[in-house]
Amino acid sequence: xxxxxxxxxxxxxxxxxxxxxxxxxxxxxxxxxxxxxxxxxxxxxxxxxxxxxxxxxxxxxxxxxxxxxxxxxxxxxxxxxxxxxxxxxxxxxxxxxxxxxxxxxxxxxxxxxxxxxxxxxxxxxxxxxxxxxxxxxxxxxxxxxxxxxxxxxxxxxxxxxxxxxxxxxxxxxxxxxxxxxxxxxxxxxxxxxxxxxxxxxxxxxxxxxxxxxxxxxxxxxxxxxxxxxxxxxxxxxxxxxxxxxxxxxxxxxxxxxxxxxxxxxxxxxxxxxxxxxxxxxxxxxxxxxxxxxxxxxxxxxxxxxxxxxxxxxxxxxxxxxxxxxxxxxxxxxxxxxxxxxxxxxxxxxxxxxxxxxxxxxxxxxxxxxxxxxxxxxxxxxxxxxxxxxxxxxxxxxxxxxxxxxxxxxxxxxxxxxxxxxxxxxxxxxxxxxxxx
Numbered sequence: 001x002x003x004x005x006x007x008x009x010x011x012x013x014x015x016x017x018x019x020x021x022x023x024x025x026x027x028x029x030x031x032x033x034x035x036x037x038x039x040x041x042x043x044x045x046x047x048x049x050x051x052x053x054x055x056x057x058x059x060x061x062x063x064x065x066x067x068x069x070x071x072x073x074x075x076x077x078x079x080x081x082x083x084x085x086x087x088x089x090x091x092x093x094x095x096x097x098x099x100x101x102x103x104x105x106x107x108x109x110x111x112x113x114x115x116x117x118x119x120x121x122x123x124x125x126x127x128x129x130x131x132x133x134x135x136x137x138x139x140x141x142x143x144x145x146x147x148x149x150x151x152x153x154x155x156x157x158x159x160x161x162x163x164x165x166x167x168x169x170x171x172x173x174x175x176x177x178x179x180x181x182x183x184x185x186x187x188x189x190x191x192x193x194x195x196x197x198x199x200x201x202x203x204x205x206x207x208x209x210x211x212x213x214x215x216x217x218x219x220x221x222x223x224x225x226x227x228x229x230x231x232x233x234x235x236x237x238x239x240x241x242x243x244x245x246x247x248x249x250x251x252x253x254x255x256x257x258x259x260x261x262x263x264x265x266x267x268x269x270x271x272x273x274x275x276x277x278x279x280x281x282x283x284x285x286x287x288x289x290x291x292x293x294x295x296x297x298x299x300x301x302x303x304x305x306x307x308x309x310x311x312x313x314x315x316x317x318x319x320x321x322x323x324x325x326x327x328x329x330x331x332x333x334x335x336x337x338x339x340x341x342x343x344x345x346x347x348x349x350x351x352x353x354x355x356x357x358x359x360x361x362x363x364x365x366x367x368x369x370x371x372x373x374x375x376x377x378x379x380x381x382x383x384x385x386x387x388x389x390x391x392x393x394x395x396x397x398x399x400x401x402x403x404x405x406x407x408x409x410x411x412x413x414x415x416x417x418x419x420x421x422x423x424x425x426x427x428x429x430x431x432x433x434x435x436x
Contacts, residue, residue: 005144005177006171006174006177008171008174009140009174012140013116013140013144016114016115016116016117016141019115020115020117023044023045023113023115026113027041035091035092036092037092037095037110040095040110043109043110043112044110044112044118045112045113045118045121046112046118046119046120046121046123046124046125047125048109048125050107050109052125052126052127055083055084056083056084056129056425056426057083057084057085057086057126057127057128057129057130058078058083058084058085058128058129058130058132058422059085059086059087059088059126059128059131059132060074060085060088060131060132060133060156061087061088061111061131061132061133061134061137061142062087062088062089062094062134062135062137063089063090063091063094063134063135063136064089064090064091065091065093065094065097066211066337067089067094067135067137067157068087068089068097068098069097069211069214070134070135070157070209070210070211070214071087071134071156072101072102072214073210073214073215073411074156074411074414074415075087075102075103075106076103077411077415078418078422079103079105079106080103081422081426083422083425083426084105085103085105085106085107086106086107086108086109086128087102087106087107087108087109088108088109088110088111089108089110089111090110090111090137093311095108095110096311100312109122111139111142112142114139114140114141114142115141116141116145119141119142119145123146123149123151128146128151129425130151130152130154130421130425131146131151131152131153131154132153132155132156133153133154133155133156134156134157135156135157135158135159135188136158136159136160136164138178140178143178143181144178144181146181147181152421154182154183154184154185154417154418154421155182155184155185155186155187155196155201156186156207156210156414157186157188157207157209157210157211157410157414158185158187158188158192158193158196158204159187159188159189159192160195160196160199161334161355161356162191162195162355163334163355165195165198168199169199172199172200175199175200176199176200177200179199179200179201179202180200180201180202182201182202182203183203183421184203184204184205184417185201185204185205186204186205186206186207186413186414186417187204187205187206187207188206188207188208188209188210188410189206189208189209189358189359190206190359191358191359193205193206205417207413207414207417208407208409208410208413208414209360209407209410210410210411210414211337211339212339212360212407212408212409213409213410213411214339216318216340216343216344217312217314217318217340217344218315219313219315219316219319220316223313223316224316224319224320227298227299227316227320230298230299230300231265231299231306231320233263234263234264234265235261235264235265236265236267236320236321236322237253237254237257237264237265237266237267237321237323237324237325237383237386237387238266238267238268238317238318238321238323238325239266239267239269239324239325239326240268240269240314240317240324240325240327240336240341241269241270241271241314241326241327241328241336241337242268242270242271242279242325242327243270243271243327243328243331243333244275244278244331245331246325246327246328246331246351247268247270247275247278247279247282248282249375249376249379250266250268250325250379251266251279251282251283251286251288251305252286252376253266253376253379253383254266254288254305255287255288257380257383257384260384261384261387264387265299265303265304265305265306266306267306267308267317267321268305268307268308269307269309269314269317270307270309270327271327271328271336273294273309273311274309275309276292276293276294276307276309277292279305279307279309280292280305280307283304283305288304288305289304289305290303290304290305290306290307291305291306291307292307292309293306293307293308293310294307294309294310314340315340315344318341318344318345318346319344319345321346322345322346322386322390322393322394322397323346323347323348323349323383323386323393323397324341324346324347324348324349325379325383326338326341326348326349328353328356329350329351329352329354330351330352330353330373330375330379331351331353332353333353333356334353334354334355334356334357335350335351335353335354335355335356335357336356336357337357338357338360338361338364338370338400339360339404341400342364342369342397342400342401342403342404343401343404345397345398345401346397346400347369347370347371347386347393347394347396347397347400348364348369348396348400349370349371349373349382349383350370350371350372350373351372351373351374352372352374360404363403363407364399364400364403367399367400367403368395368396368399369396369397369398369399369401369402369403370396370400371396
């Protein structure tokens with residue numbers, strides 16, 4: 001199927017033998033840092049309390065919150081066909097999202113560490129009939145052991161950044177060995193398809209980006225009403241999914257704008273909620289009044305900077321702010337998701353580093369649904385222009401919404417490609433119940 005293992009893959013597999021005695025220390029350290037669920041540590045060793053249901057089982061792996069959120073509509077459509085679904089993720093925050101939003105009957109487990117022993121224990125336990133890997137979270141031992149059991153593997157919403165592509169090109173035989181194990185790779189964009197093909201994936205189709213078909217993030221009605229009432233009548237700008245360095249630029253922009261826009265309120269929702277206190281220190285050092293949502297605070301009339309350092313509440317921000325800077329783009333991160341603010345009626349500003357969503361940002365920029373800013377001066381000027389001309393801001397927001405609507409359809413195309421595999425699972429078994 002994929003040839004013998006390369007020297008790099010053999011070395012990687014052997015490396016786990018001396019590392020196994022250190023696993024309890026690793027898990028304990030991660031638990032202390034809040035990166036593990038103490039009641040579910042055995043899942044990291046391939047175990048856990050859930051039992052495999054009878055019948056065919058589709059296993060879908062999504063690394064974290066973003067990947068899982070993009071796959072939720074797909075999971076729902078598969079589960080609606082009366083197929084058992086197991087979802088694995090790798091982070092505590094994604095497990096919380098799974099608990100809240102997975103359809104009834106869909107099982108969630110943490111992905112085991114990529115030690116051959118743990119992977120085999122996981123596969124022995126679940127015996128999947130089809131394995132779907134979302135985007136780019138590809139663990140070598142998991143892929144090797146799954147393919148050795150003859151389980152069809154499909155890459156869904158496949159993504160490969162140029163940086164990752166250049167790194168993998170240095171190990172062409174290794175990445176080729178892994179990618180050839182896929183029956184099918186469904187790429188998010190033409191550029192992703194080209195990179196996957198060049199690295200050795202044998203069968204690649206362009207299905208589009210599943211994130212474009214995800215419903216906009218929800219907002220609790222009571223929370224939305226309370227925050228809306230608290231900021232009523234004030235000019236509002238926002239920055240979401242910010243990374244270290246970008247918050248300071250937003251705070252600088254606020255200080256330069258507030259003289260021209262009395263009562264200006266800036267909402268900042270950091271990518272990592274635990275950075276809220278650090279952002280508050282930066283704002284206070286700049287002489288600004290701060291409130292933090294994690295403390296249960298609402299902005300008062302005196303609040304300058306409101307830090308939304310909570311999980312799962314971007315839907316609030318996008319419904320309340322007419323213009324939003326989407327972070328991860330003024331630093332070398334690759335940009336965060338612009339689809340959600342576009343669907344919820346916000347005009348979008350972003351930095352130049354947006355390779356994670358390059359084609360979407362390009363389409364938004366061309367439609368004038370988004371604008372690129374390069375530094376604090378241009379960020380300030382762009383926010384000022386939007387605040388000065390609400391009609392232009394609304395036109396930009398509408399252009400953004402129409403752009404992402406037009407780019408949709410990935411969910412249907414993905415399901416069409418998966419149909420032959422799902423139909424095979426649903427065929428009547430000649431020898432009685434499967435895995436009974």
